[in-house]
Amino acid sequence: MLTRISTYFYRRPNLSLALLLGLPLLYMFVVYLGSLFALLLNSFYYLEEFTGLVVREFTLRTYVTVFSPTNLGIFGRTAGMAAAVTIADALIAFPLAYYIAKFASRRARTWLYIAVTVPLWSSYLVRVYSWKLILAKEGILSWFINLFHMNFLLDWLLSLPEIGGSSLSLSPIGMFIAFCYIWLPYMIVPIQTALERVPKSLIEASGDLGASASQTFRKVILPLAYPGVIAGSIFTFSLTLGDFIVPQSLGNSRFFIGQAVYSHQGTSGNIPLAAALTMGPVVIMIIYLLLARKTGAFDAL
Amino acid sequence: MPSKYSAEKASLGLRLGALGTLLFLYVPILIIFLYAFTTDEKTFSFPLPGLTTKWFGVALGRADLWSALTLSLQIALIATASALILGTLAAAAVYRSNFFGKDAISLLLILPIALPGIVTGIALRSAIGSLDIPFSYWTIVIGHATFCIVVVYNNVLARFRRMQGSQVEASMDLGANSFQTFRYVVLPNIATALLAGGMLAFALSFDEVIVTTFTAGQQTTLPIWIFSQLTRPRDRPVTNVVAMFVILITFLPIFFAQKISAEASDTEGDK
Numbered sequence: 234m235l236t237r238i239s240t241y242f243y244r245r246p247n248l249s250l251a252l253l254l255g256l257p258l259l260y261m262f263v264v265y266l267g268s269l270f271a272l273l274l275n276s277f278y279y280l281e282e283f284t285g286l287v288v289r290e291f292t293l294r295t296y297v298t299v300f301s302p303t304n305l306g307i308f309g310r311t312a313g314m315a316a317a318v319t320i321a322d323a324l325i326a327f328p329l330a331y332y333i334a335k336f337a338s339r340r341a342r343t344w345l346y347i348a349v350t351v352p353l354w355s356s357y358l359v360r361v362y363s364w365k366l367i368l369a370k371e372g373i374l375s376w377f378i379n380l381f382h383m384n385f386l387l388d389w390l391l392s393l394p395e396i397g398g399s400s401l402s403l404s405p406i407g408m409f410i411a412f413c414y415i416w417l418p419y420m421i422v423p424i425q426t427a428l429e430r431v432p433k434s435l436i437e438a439s440g441d442l443g444a445s446a447s448q449t450f451r452k453v454i455l456p457l458a459y460p461g462v463i464a465g466s467i468f469t470f471s472l473t474l475g476d477f478i479v480p481q482s483l484g485n486s487r488f489f490i491g492q493a494v495y496s497h498q499g500t501s502g503n504i505p506l507a508a509a510l511t512m513g514p515v516v517i518m519i520i521y522l523l524l525a526r527k528t529g530a531f532d533a534l
Numbered sequence: 535m536p537s538k539y540s541a542e543k544a545s546l547g548l549r550l551g552a553l554g555t556l557l558f559l560y561v562p563i564l565i566i567f568l569y570a571f572t573t574d575e576k577t578f579s580f581p582l583p584g585l586t587t588k589w590f591g592v593a594l595g596r597a598d599l600w601s602a603l604t605l606s607l608q609i610a611l612i613a614t615a616s617a618l619i620l621g622t623l624a625a626a627a628v629y630r631s632n633f634f635g636k637d638a639i640s641l642l643l644i645l646p647i648a649l650p651g652i653v654t655g656i657a658l659r660s661a662i663g664s665l666d667i668p669f670s671y672w673t674i675v676i677g678h679a680t681f682c683i684v685v686v687y688n689n690v691l692a693r694f695r696r697m698q699g700s701q702v703e704a705s706m707d708l709g710a711n712s713f714q715t716f717r718y719v720v721l722p723n724i725a726t727a728l729l730a731g732g733m734l735a736f737a738l739s740f741d742e743v744i745v746t747t748f749t750a751g752q753q754t755t756l757p758i759w760i761f762s763q764l765t766r767p768r769d770r771p772v773t774n775v776v777a778m779f780v781i782l783i784t785f786l787p788i789f790f791a792q793k794i795s796a797e798a799s800d801t802e803g804d805k
Contacts, residue, residue: 475650
């Protein structure tokens with residue numbers, strides 16, 4: 234009996250394919266693409282202010298609100314943070330990625346790779362929480378700063394407009410540190426992948442032709458690592474753009490995109506505005522991806 | 535394979551830089567472990583005023599934590615099970631056949647983790663709102679499954695590509711039907727990939743918070759409980775204990791999943 238069923242399907246590859254793909258595709262199309270479509274649809278509705286109800290008719294007035302000075306300020310602030318985090322992560326990630334790719338023994342490389350990817354996949358929320366402990370006014374970082382008598386430096390940093398605040402755990406500086414920490418593994422892995430693909434013969438040739446170690450690094454290794462940096466920046470940029478946990482936990486009262494989306498859909502039930510605001514990061518990321526594709530970054534993913 | 539053993543040693547500066555990055559990744563995690571034992575109830579003061587294990591007992595006695603933990607475990611298990619089925623089916627289809635739109639399928643599956651979590655979250659939230667579906671346990675599971683499928687899919691597809699097609703042909707030639715071939719040839723081959731993908735999916739779901747805040751109604755999963763403590767801390771010492779517990783329960787499966795994948799690609803390299 235089973236053999237007959239088996240033969241039946243073997244002779245009809247298209248039917249078997251449909252059976253295999255049907256369920257996953259149905260799920261992704263209905264649930265995921267369906268939801269994205271609902272998101273787009275909702276961004277063209279609007280919230281009637283007096284009744285507090287969503288009016289389901291086509292309008293562009295929600296998008297007009299998106300371009301208000303407040304919201305443009307939010308976009309600018311978030312994109313600025315995302316850019317700063319991306320640059321800092323590239324700098325922090327590079328030494329470890331370079332070491333793993335080019336110097337670690339095979340065994341060490343496996344372990345280091347695991348050490349980098351375990352925090353990439355897990356405990357996102359708790360890792361944000363750890364910075365609440367570290368950055369607290371009475372916490373470990375202040376203690377160290379005090380130990381080295383650097384308080385004046387911290388006070389000066391916190392007194393700066395825009396990025397300062399009452400303490401590190403309630404300021405954009407604190408958010409910046411936490412963001413760098415949270416997304417760092419996403420930058421290390423692609424840089425490492427790109428560097429591993431640099432053929433050893435190329436480095437040897439550079440040396441044979443008389444380049445010093447630092448010349449080889451600047452003229453051969455760095456340019457070839459560049460697609461990896463771009464690939465990593467896709468993650469760090471996109472993830473910072475959409476996050477609301479870090480600003481909510483460590484930031485001040487000035488909103489980031491994720492927070493604005495979160496609060497509009499929550500307290501006021503303004504799903505249309507939340508949906509329209511989400512289109513911001515989506516559009517920014519599409520442009521970013523199109524630019525990144527030109528640099529060959531996708532091969533490093 | 536590049537740089538199996540490098541002739542040159544890394545410079546001191548590079549080694550210090552690499553070590554610094556590694557410490558940056560892991561010291562905060564050690565600090566969480568440390569704070570689980572603090573006697574300080576009101577602040578995060580350092581040095582710790584004293585050490586105690588009493589918060590473990592307090593955390594164990596909290597009914598709200600137990601229900602949050604149970605909910606998170608149930609959701610993670612159901613989301614993982616659905617992801618295992620859907621991800622494996624999709625991987626099998628993409629592996630064995632060529633069809634129109636094959637590349638688009640990989641892209642579609644990857645989207646939920648490639649786009650910021652908030653996009654998936656608010657998209658599901660608007661769909662649920664538009665259809666007037668009540669928020670429940672199941673809306674959370676559906677949300678989690680969307681981003682769990684891809685990790686199973688990736689792991690299983692990579693394993694299929696390493697598996698030798700001749701094994702399946704041999705099995706069929708020797709008279710086994712598709713079910714027997716699947717049971718005795720395919721399944722043993724992809725078993726560890728399923729295990730690795732499943733563990734990744736489990737850990738992803740267990741501490742997911744962004745999509746969950748948009749798809750949960752009154753339900754409190756463990757991450758949602760922690761998030762409420764992040765914005766309005768009330769039970770600091772208990773939160774520290776919970777944080778340590780979450781690290782252990784998500785680090786271990788990911789660690790083993792990565793080790794399985796690393797070993798699988800290592801044996802490949804030796805062939």
